[in-house]
Amino acid sequence: MDAQDQTASRGEFVLKCPYRLMAVIALTGLLAFWLIPLAQAAEPAESEDGSVDEAGQGLQLSGERVTGGSNAGDAHPLSPGAAYLDTLSSGTLYYRIPKEHEGSALHVSVAFGEQREEPDYMGADVQLSTWESTRCASGSVSTAEMNTRDRLGSTYLIAGPEPETLLEPEQETDPDAEPAEDPCGEAGELVLSISPFDPESGLIGEDFEIAVFEEPSPINAQDFDAEAPEYDHHWTDMGRNVSGAQPVSPGASFDDAPALDPGTTYDSSISPGEVQVFRVPVEWNERLQAEAFFPEPGDSLSEELSGMGSVSLAAFSPMRGMAHGDFSTVSTSSATELRTHTSPVWWNSRFARGGNSTALAGDFYLVMAADPHDDGDSPEIPYRLTLQTYEEDGAPTPEYPEGTTSTPQIAGAEQPGNGDSTSEDEEASADGEEPTAVERLRSIGDSPGILISLGAFGLLLMAAGGLFLARTMRRH
Numbered sequence: 150m151d152a153q154d155q156t157a158s159r160g161e162f163v164l165k166c167p168y169r170l171m172a173v174i175a176l177t178g179l180l181a182f183w184l185i186p187l188a189q190a191a192e193p194a195e196s197e198d199g200s201v202d203e204a205g206q207g208l209q210l211s212g213e214r215v216t217g218g219s220n221a222g223d224a225h226p227l228s229p230g231a232a233y234l235d236t237l238s239s240g241t242l243y244y245r246i247p248k249e250h251e252g253s254a255l256h257v258s259v260a261f262g263e264q265r266e267e268p269d270y271m272g273a274d275v276q277l278s279t280w281e282s283t284r285c286a287s288g289s290v291s292t293a294e295m296n297t298r299d300r301l302g303s304t305y306l307i308a309g310p311e312p313e314t315l316l317e318p319e320q321e322t323d324p325d326a327e328p329a330e331d332p333c334g335e336a337g338e339l340v341l342s343i344s345p346f347d348p349e350s351g352l353i354g355e356d357f358e359i360a361v362f363e364e365p366s367p368i369n370a371q372d373f374d375a376e377a378p379e380y381d382h383h384w385t386d387m388g389r390n391v392s393g394a395q396p397v398s399p400g401a402s403f404d405d406a407p408a409l410d411p412g413t414t415y416d417s418s419i420s421p422g423e424v425q426v427f428r429v430p431v432e433w434n435e436r437l438q439a440e441a442f443f444p445e446p447g448d449s450l451s452e453e454l455s456g457m458g459s460v461s462l463a464a465f466s467p468m469r470g471m472a473h474g475d476f477s478t479v480s481t482s483s484a485t486e487l488r489t490h491t492s493p494v495w496w497n498s499r500f501a502r503g504g505n506s507t508a509l510a511g512d513f514y515l516v517m518a519a520d521p522h523d524d525g526d527s528p529e530i531p532y533r534l535t536l537q538t539y540e541e542d543g544a545p546t547p548e549y550p551e552g553t554t555s556t557p558q559i560a561g562a563e564q565p566g567n568g569d570s571t572s573e574d575e576e577a578s579a580d581g582e583e584p585t586a587v588e589r590l591r592s593i594g595d596s597p598g599i600l601i602s603l604g605a606f607g608l609l610l611m612a613a614g615g616l617f618l619a620r621t622m623r624r625h
Contacts, residue, residue: 217242229363239348254309285333296474305470310334367547378543399425421522458520467511493541511556
């Protein structure tokens with residue numbers, strides 16, 4: 150090859166080699182750019198305390214992040230029709246709940262999820278009262294709840310007018326008589342207080358969920374008796390539609406629970422340590438039944454179940470108060486069956502001790518929970534869920550003022566930890582918009598795993614480029 154050809158060859162190399170490298174780099178960058186969202190989606194979620202929660206493990210609490218006041222004077226305001234998240238402190242937390250309707254009833258629930266660090270008996274006292282310290286409703290919530298395998302504890306309070314004020318017609322025989330005092334029914338605002346059983350328990354620093362709903366007074370309240378009819382539960386055989394069973398994916402919180410149709414059989418599965426939530430519409434004067442049937446396991450599953458604890462099925466009211474639950478170990482040699490139910494949904498059941506879980510119609514919840522496996526294994530345990538509602542006459546149907554709602558509508562729920570720090574990407578996703586290219590690039594810095602992966606990939610790319618360059622120079 151003469152000097153002219155060599156010069157031309159070198160010129161061709163100088164022109165082609167950078168273009169080839171640039172093309173490889175551009176193609177690699179484009180590939181990494183589109184892989185970033187996939188890698189971010191595959192990363193396990195990290196909680197506020199730095200721990201990583203595996204998908205589907207434990208109940209996911211949801212709601213707007215708030216901080217309760219340390220005394221009644223700085224009580225944090227809560228709006229009815231919403232869910233909230235707060236963190237339990239060693240002292241009492243205070244919240245104030247204004248009412249929009251005169252003579253209405255406030256429905257409040259407080260729920261804790263699983264406490265892995267200290268499973269002993271822990272919990273909190275919950276109270277609704279007036280500003281003059283008149284107690285309107287009180288209860289307690291414990292994390293030790295066998296019917297949910299200690300994975301969910303909740304309490305549900307109702308504070309409203311007294312039965313004699315709400316149900317009895319006004320007395321016209323003595324116009325000079327003073328009306329009976331009803332501070333809870335007449336109050337335009339109530340105070341919610343939450344105190345731990347023990348200010349040094351392991352529950353301090355854990356999140357809990359508050360749900361609030363305001364129910365207007367029925368315009369036909371005087372049609373009700375102060376006592377709901379007596380009801381003795383009886384199980385009604387529902388059968389199982391084996392051939393027509395529908396597959397269903399459970400939710401992990403009250404907020405994302407899928408809706409199930411009464412009279413239907415569903416196929417699903419649960420893993421050790423998992424909590425699953427479903428919702429079922431139940432109307433006034435109806436009761437709910439549900440059955441979880443675990444078929445006889447095969448040899449492989451039977452061996453894995455040997456280190457498995459119990460599973461549970463529990464029914465919760467629209468305000469997340471437990472109605473009834475059942476639990477059992479999953480047999481390694483035969484079928485296992487769990488049954489749960491509710492009392493009829495009668496409006497005046499709220500006046501009966503322990504009967505307020507069925508005082509509102511709406512979406513009831515079915516919660517499946519499973520103990521962790523002794524060996525840390527995670528086999529999928531198939532089960533068949535059958536549910537049905539049955540009408541039980543015994544009380545009138547409440548009628549409410551026009552333009553008001555009688556069923557809990559708990560809106561505005563957010564995932565834990567979001568609060569006011571929602572990123573632009575999350576806001577775009579919530580609006581149904583994909584993040585822009587600039588937003589994707591900006592989000593790289595929020596993910597150390599992505600940066601490390603891209604850094605390692607960049608080093609490999611440089612090494613490959615250097616090797617390609619050395620070979621090309623030797624060739625020419």
